C-alpha cells in the first residue's frame with residue numbers, strides 16, 4: 001500500500017560511509033516516503049557524485065565547510081548526520097540552527113558539543129540513529145519520563161569479549177577490526193573493540209534523554225539482538241529486539257515517529273536461539289567508567305576524551321601504540337585537561353580538541369618509548 005504521508009526530503013551527510021550507504025539504500029527502496037535533497041562526503045568525490053546522479057540530486061558537498069554550507073542553504077525536512085568523528089559538530093549545529101530535524105548517527109558531535117548542542121535543539125528535534133538510542137527512544141514510549149528508573153545499554157562486547165586485561169596486551173589492529181556483528185568504519189570499529197564506543201553512547205544517552213549517569217547501565221549482550229532497554233519504576237523492563245541491521249534505526253530516524261514497513265527482517269521464532277547478558281569487565285574495558293567520569297565533569301571534558309581517543313586509535317593503527325595504551329593515553333590526557341571555564345562555545349570545543357590531540361601525541365610518543 002503506498003504511504004499516505006508526505007515525502008520527506010533528506011540531506012545525507014557522510015553518504016559514502018557505512019551508515020550513509022545504508023541510508024541511501026533505504027531511500028532507494030522507499031521513494032514514496034523519502035527523496036534525496038543532497039549529500040555530503042569527505043574524500044570519496046567520485047562515489048559521492050555517482051550517488052547523487054543515481055538519485056538525481058543536484059547538491060553535493062565535499063569536506064566539512066561545504067557540508068555546513070549545504071546544510072544552511074539546501075531545503076530539507078531531515079538532515080542525517082552520518083559523518084564520522086567530532087568534525088561533524090559544525091554540521092550538527094548548522095542543522096539545528098536551520099530548524100531541520102536532525103537524524104543523528106554522528107554521536108561524537110553530540111558528545112563533543114554537549115550542552116552547546118542541547119541548548120540549540122528544540123524538543124524532539126534530534127532523533128537518534130544509533131541502534132541503542134533508537135531502541136531506548138522506542139522503549140520510552142511505554143511509560144512517562146518520571147516512571148523511568150534506568151536506561152540499560154547493550155554492548156556486543158566486541159571481538160575481545162571474555163579476554164582478561166593481560167590477554168589484551170598484544171592484540172593487533174587486524175584483530176580489533178574483526179567486529180562480530182556490525183560492519184562499520186575504522187575508528188568506530190576500533191571503538192567497539194575498546195568499548196570507547198559504549199562510553200560515548202552512555203554520554204549520548206545522558207544528553208539525549210536527560211537521565212543522570214548513575215541511572216545509565218551497560219550490559220554485555222553478544223548476540224546484538226536486544227538493542228537496549230528501559231527499566232521502569234515498577235520493575236518492568238521494556239526492550240527493543242530485532243536482528244542486527246542498521247537500516248531499521250536509520251529508517252526510523254528518518255521517518256520518526258512512523259515505522260517503515262519491511263525495512264528490517266523480524267526475529268525468527270521457529271529457530272531455537274538464546275540471548276545472553278553478562279556484566280561488563282571494567283578492568284579489561286575501562287572505557288565506560290572513564291566516559292562516565294568525563295560525562296559527569298561535562299564542559300569540554302567529553303570533547304577531550306573523544307579527541308584524545310581518535311588520536312590514539314590512529315596511532316594504534318599506525319602501529320605506534322599498543323592496544324592497552326589507547327585508554328591509558330586517553331586517561332592521561334583527560335586528567336591533565338584544564339577547562340577554560342565560561343559557557344561552552346564551538347571555539348572552546350575546537351580549542352580543547354586541538355590541545356587534546358597535541359597532548360595525546362606527546363603521550364603516544366612517551367608510551368612508545
Ligand SMILES: NC(=O)c1ccc[n+]([C@@H]2O[C@H](COP(=O)([O-])OP(=O)(O)OC[C@H]3O[C@@H](n4cnc5c(N)ncnc54)[C@H](OP(=O)(O)O)[C@@H]3O)[C@@H](O)[C@H]2O)c1
Pocket residue numbers: 013014015016017018019020040041042043044045062063064067081082083084085087105106107108129130131182183184185186188246
Ligand atoms: N556504522 C555503524 O554501524 C554505526 C552504528 C551506529 C552509529 N554509527 C555512527 O555513525 C557515524 C558514521 O559511522 P560510519 O561507520 O558510517 O563511518 P564511516 O564508514 O567511516 O563513514 C564516515 C563518513 O563521513 C564522511 N566524512 C569524513 N570526514 C568528513 C568531513 N570532514 N566532511 C564531510 N564528510 C566527512 C566520510 O566521507 P569519505 O568516505 O568520502 O571520506 C564517510 O562518508 C559515526 O559517528 C558512528 O559512530 C555508526
